[in-house]
Amino acid sequence: MSTRRETVRQALNESTGFRSAQDLYADLRSEGSKIGLTTVYRALQALSDSGEIDVLRTGDGEAVYRACITDTHHHHLVCRTCGKAVEVEGPQVERWADTVGAQHGFTDITHTVEVFGTCAACAAAD
Amino acid sequence: MSTRRETVRQALNESTGFRSAQDLYADLRSEGSKIGLTTVYRALQALSDSGEIDVLRTGDGEAVYRACITDTHHHHLVCRTCGKAVEVEGPQVERWADTVGAQHGFTDITHTVEVFGTCAACAAAD
DNA sequence: GCAATTTTGACAATCGTTTTCGTTTTCTCC
DNA sequence: GGAGAAAACGAAAACGATTGTCAAAATTGC
Numbered sequence: 335m336s337t338r339r340e341t342v343r344q345a346l347n348e349s350t351g352f353r354s355a356q357d358l359y360a361d362l363r364s365e366g367s368k369i370g371l372t373t374v375y376r377a378l379q380a381l382s383d384s385g386e387i388d389v390l391r392t393g394d395g396e397a398v399y400r401a402c403i404t405d406t407h408h409h410h411l412v413c414r415t416c417g418k419a420v421e422v423e424g425p426q427v428e429r430w431a432d433t434v435g436a437q438h439g440f441t442d443i444t445h446t447v448e449v450f451g452t453c454a455a456c457a458a459a460d
Numbered sequence: 461m462s463t464r465r466e467t468v469r470q471a472l473n474e475s476t477g478f479r480s481a482q483d484l485y486a487d488l489r490s491e492g493s494k495i496g497l498t499t500v501y502r503a504l505q506a507l508s509d510s511g512e513i514d515v516l517r518t519g520d521g522e523a524v525y526r527a528c529i530t531d532t533h534h535h536h537l538v539c540r541t542c543g544k545a546v547e548v549e550g551p552q553v554e555r556w557a558d559t560v561g562a563q564h565g566f567t568d569i570t571h572t573v574e575v576f577g578t579c580a581a582c583a584a585a586d
Numbered sequence: 587g588c589a590a591t592t593t594t595g596a597c598a599a600t601c602g603t604t605t606t607c608g609t610t611t612t613c614t615c616c
Numbered sequence: 617g618g619a620g621a622a623a624a625c626g627a628a629a630a631c632g633a634t635t636g637t638c639a640a641a642a643t644t645g646c
C-alpha cells in the first residue's frame with residue numbers, strides 16, 4: 335500500500351477512459367509529482383495483478399488501463415475518438431463463448447470482448 | 461504481388477494457428493530462404509491491409525497473424541497452449557454488440573471477440 | 587540491352603516496457 | 617527515538633518487437 339500506488343490509482347480514477355502508462359506519467363509529472371516512470375509501470379502492474387484495474391491493448395500494442403467500478407466480470411464499450419469507456423455486461427456472450435468452446439472440445443474457456451464506437455459527444459463534435 | 465509476399469502467405473497457410481512475424485521469419489530462414497525480417501513485416505502488413513490475413517495481439521503485445529479460410533466476419537477459438545485456432549461465428553454476439561453500442565448512444569460499432577481455451581489434444585497431453 | 591522503378595534486406599533507430607542497481611523511505615522491533 | 621532490515625523509488629541501461637533508412641539487386645518498360 336505505498337503512497338505511490340495510491341497516487342497512480344487516484345490518477346486513474348479521475349479519468350473515465352483508458353489511459354496508457356506514459357499518459358499517466360505525463361499527467362502526474364505535469365501536476366508537479368516527482369514520480370518516476372518505472373514506478374508508474376510498477377504500480378499499474380500491481381494494480382492489474384490484484385484485479386483492481388482493467389487492462390487492454392490498443393491496436394498498436396500499447397497497454398492501456400482503467401479503474402473500473404464494477405468488480406464483477408464485464409466488458410467495455412469504448413469511444414474510439416476520446417477513449418471514454420462504459421462498462422457493459424453480456425450474459426449471452428459469456429454463454430456463447432462457453433458453448434462454442436465446449437463444442438470444439440476446448441476446456442478452461444476464457445474470452446476477451448471489447449466493443450468500439452464513436453460516442454454521442456464525439457459524433458456531434460466532428 | 462511479389463514472390464516474397466507469396467512466400468509469406470504460403471508459410472502462413474501451412475499453419476493452423478496464429479504466428480508472429482518473428483516465428484515466420486525463423487521458419488523461412490530455417491528452410492533455407494534468404495528472406496529478411498523487414499520483408500516479412502512488410503509482407504504481413506500488406507496482407508493484413510488487404511484483408512487477406514487476420515491479426516491479433518497476444519497478451520504481451522506481440523502481433524500474430526493467421527491466414528483464415530472464411531472471408532466473412534468471424535472470430536477465433538484459440539488454444540492457449542499450442543496456438544491452434546478454429547474460426548467460429550456468433551451472430552448473437554454481433555447483435556449484442558450493436559445493441560449495447562446503440563443503447564449508449566455510440567455509433568459506428570465494431571468489436572473484437574476472441575475465445576481462448578485448451579484444446580483437446582493439449583488437455584490430453586499435459 | 588538499358589535506364590527507370592520497385593523490391594529487397596542489412597543495419598540503425600524508435601518506442602513501449604522491463605531490469606538493474608544504488609539510494610531513499612518505511613517498517614519493525616527494541 | 618533509533619538501529620537495522622525490508623520494501624519502495626527512480627535514473628539510466630537493457631530489451632524485444634517493429635519501423636525507417638538506404639544502397640544493392642531484381643524487374644519493368646522501352
